[in-house]
Amino acid sequence: MTPEEVVRAKLNAWATLDANNVLAHFSDDAVVVDPMGTYRGLAEIRRTVEGYIKRMDRADLQVLSVAVNGGLVMVERIDRFVYDGRNVSARCMGAFEVVDGKITAWRDYFDVPNQ
Numbered sequence: 001m002t003p004e005e006v007v008r009a010k011l012n013a014w015a016t017l018d019a020n021n022v023l024a025h026f027s028d029d030a031v032v033v034d035p036m037g038t039y040r041g042l043a044e045i046r047r048t049v050e051g052y053i054k055r056m057d058r059a060d061l062q063v064l065s066v067a068v069n070g071g072l073v074m075v076e077r078i079d080r081f082v083y084d085g086r087n088v089s090a091r092c093m094g095a096f097e098v099v100d101g102k103i104t105a106w107r108d109y110f111d112v113p114n115q
Contacts, residue, residue: 003098004066007073010096010103014059019050027102034108057082071098079110 001009010025023046032039032048039045053059060080067074073096081088090110097105 001101002068003071003073003096004068006098006101006103007066007075007094007096008063011061011063011075011077014061017053017056017059019046019053022049022053025103026106027099027104030102030104030106032106032108035110052083055084057085072096073098 006025010022013021013025016022023042026042026045028042029040030042030045032045037048039048058081062078062080064076064078066076075094075096077092077094079090079092092108092110094109095105095107096103
């Protein structure tokens with residue numbers, strides 16, 4: 001898979017609400033950074049993803065635009081969730097570093113979601 005395909009597969013995996021599907025695209029030593037915190041290593045990322053998913057009834061991550069430079073994939077998107085029974089929508093910008101078919105870093109930037 002190309003770096004872009006890896007990132008798109010990870011983003012699409014959220015719709016399954018299955019942590020294993022989301023985590024399948026990360027390297028063991030990946031780092032995730034977003035406005036909520038920094039998560040290092042697959043075990044810590046798993047706890048975070050599972051925590052989010054258990055509060056979700058639906059997830060839809062709509063890709064608006066993509067820029068690729070080697071293993072760096074930047075994605076502008078709108079994330080829409082039913083989270084704690086409420087519709088939440090957030091416009092996001094994510095930077096993903098992909099090495100050997102796995103995401104090694106994911107940095108997400110977004111404002112407080114509209115509700």
